[in-house]
């Protein structure tokens with residue numbers, strides 16, 4: 001065997017290890033929230049980008065009509081030093097708007113400057129980059145991307161110049177325009193369309209699945225979108241109330257914010273919330289107590305609990321409970337007795353606040 | 367006719383008064399004396415919180431603020447972006463600052479960021495965008511509720527310690543006041559009260575630049591020829607029309623950020639009326655020149671100022687020479703001091719004329735603020751809070767951020783409350799008592 005033949009075989013072997021074979025459609029995917037077989041597809045025409053007029057957004061539905069994912073087939077030009085090539089790729093969105101993945105048509109591959117195909121590593125990196133909703137790529141315009149700057153570091157696709165150095169870490173080297181283009185489509189107006197379309201198919205089972213998802217992005221989206229509807233859906237409400245006790249600070253905080261005062265028009269909810277106060281920090285406790293102030297009624301059991309727990313509360317929360325009493329015109333004997341105790345507090349601020357309540361309650365009775 | 371003469375002759379004796387007008391004799395500066403438990407100098411990021419805390423503990427509190435509203439750098443200078451209350455998935459700063467930030471966010475219909483996702487190199491993901499004016503209003507309401515006497519437009523001119531009390535002379539518009547108090551909390555950001563009281567201060571030869579916050583509008587970034595703008599900018603800088611360092615040599619960044627925290631005013635110092643006047647004029651002149659320059663460029667013909675804060679935000683002036691100076695090493699290793707009163711979490715964040723490259727803390731690290739760093743050497747009944755705490759420059763670049771200042775403000779006030787109650791100095795308070803008091807008011811105290 002000649003040296004050059006050996007070299008050729010090694011090169012072929014190396015190449016085939018690093019690349020997908022042309023026959024395999026290239027597909028990178030993240031975890032879906034809804035895992036059900038697709039039973040139907042609906043399409044809507046979208047004209048969001050100048051270069052892709054009258055394009056379609058597809059909603060892929062399960063047999064029970066739940067959106068499983070959304071797709072768009074992107075066909076756009078990517079230019080290298082004035083030579084252009086079609087970028088053909090299918091992008092996937094989760095029903096919550098989150099990036100889900102991409103797929104290339106059979107025999108298609110992504111390429112960089114000089115038409116070098118992406119390696120597996122680069123596909124994986126692209127998949128990672130596209131999954132990050134906070135990349136600066138979402139905040140820059142195309143002319144900023146291609147702006148020549150010092151120090152020049154590597155060339156970009158799309159232009160002969162280079163991008164600012166700090167943007168290079170957010171793109172696949174040699175394929176900055178491709179990365180940018182995909183990112184801006186994924187996080188551009190299509191994302192909102194996806195979310196809006198999902199909201200049009202709102203169903204409690206679907207929302208329950210979303211807020212039970214392992215993906216925090218989905219859960220937070222779900223919590224935002226169940227707000228105002230919990231009273232009608234007790235199972236969702238129960239799930240949200242359970243989340244308040246989560247170890248995860250943001251999860252607990254967002255669950256509290258999913259509640260509205262009208263959700264507290266129910267004794268079980270009020271008692272459950274009071275129970276959850278135990279493990280919470282000051283800020284979250286305060287928000288929960290504010291809800292008691294804003295809801296339409298306090299149940300006698302709730303007043304009882306406030307009276308028995310007020311002495312252990314932080315000082316601003318004591319004051320808040322006094323305000324809640326006023327808000328709901330609570331003037332029963334036990335409450336007056338409790339507040340009378342506070343009026344004798346060694347802290348003149350607390351005692352002033354308690355006296356204000358007592359004066360108010362006196363006027364109420366007259 | 368007679369009536370006419372009468373009016374005329376009367377008019378010669380005194381100015382002609384129309385019905386409803388009264389004659390005001392020449393003004394004499396009014397002198398007043400007052401007595402209070404705790405005097406807070408500066409109602410900014412740290413000071414407003416300190417005043418509320420002291421008021422809520424039942425102390426008689428007077429708050430001097432030389433501007434017309436509370437919040438200081440957070441509101442008057444428009445840096446309404448406090449950071450950082452959470453570290454590594456946990457809340458590390460809470461209490462009064464957090465209470466009001468939370469309320470401002472809710473009232474404005476905003477939501478809090480997701481603190482459970484690590485911020486990576488983008489620490490600002492965990493900072494909170496506030497409506498600064500709303501926040502300022504809430505601070506004022508909370509002060510009133512806590513019984514704090516707010517005195518706007520007033521500044522101290524003399525501070526002396528006599529018979530275990532401070533005598534503080536202040537001047538304001540048409541007024542001269544002598545305030546007798548037991549404790550002073552200096553939250554002026556520049557340690558001006560500490561300096562007037564005779565304590566030593568420390569300053570870098572060259573301080574970090576200041577920034578005028580503003581918002582530009584009237585152009586479409588997508589449509590601008592950025593290469594052309596950049597080259598016109600470089601020409602204007604070469605001709606001496608624009609100063610390169612004022613926008614870090616990056617006109618594109620100015621357009622992109624629309625003015626949000628991008629300007630750099632060298633030597634900006636808010637310590638005296640004169641230095642602050644100069645900083646404000648420099649900030650506004652720089653904006654004016656750049657605006658005029660941009661207006662001539664294609665695509666920027668309609669550029670205009672949508673909003674501009676009333677004063678330049680100042681990053682760094684004086685720090686006290688305290689009982690302990692927090693070092694960079696303490697900060698980046700997350701040293702938990704025995705007398706730690708609050709946490710601080712932010713990257714080391716020193717701004718220079720070239721911009722800023724934040725140095726992030728290693729995973730799990732959260733720095734702490736020792737009580738001693740808030741107390742000037744050789745002082746009695748005196749404490750500071752905010753960016754003027756005793757620290758080396760690099761530690762200060764992280765300690766100075768807003769959540770940390772709020773935490774310090776509350777802790778400093780707690781120390782003075784206990785000191786007043788026990789007739790001791792803030793440096794002598796028992797740490798368990800301090801913890802208990804702070805926790806009763808919703809604060810978080812590091813555990814050593």
Ligand SMILES: Cc1cc2nc3c(=O)[nH]c(=O)nc-3n(C[C@H](O)[C@H](O)[C@H](O)COP(=O)(O)OP(=O)(O)OC[C@H]3O[C@@H](n4cnc5c(N)ncnc54)[C@H](O)[C@@H]3O)c2cc1C
Pocket residue numbers: 407408409410411412413430431432433436437438439440443445447448449450493520521522553554555556558576577627636637679680681751752753754766767768769771
């Ligand atoms: C441009 C800029 C950007 C920043 N970015 C951020 C950021 O994104 N996030 C963040 O958390 N931090 C940021 N910081 C840091 C942070 O805002 C400040 O360090 C912090 O707000 C300082 O708080 P303070 O209470 O010490 O001082 P200030 O908030 O400045 O308060 C001082 C108060 O004292 C008053 N005062 C001063 N002198 C007198 C006097 N003689 N008499 C009476 N009153 C007086 C002032 O009017 C003011 O109200 C930034 C700072 C600047 C300048």
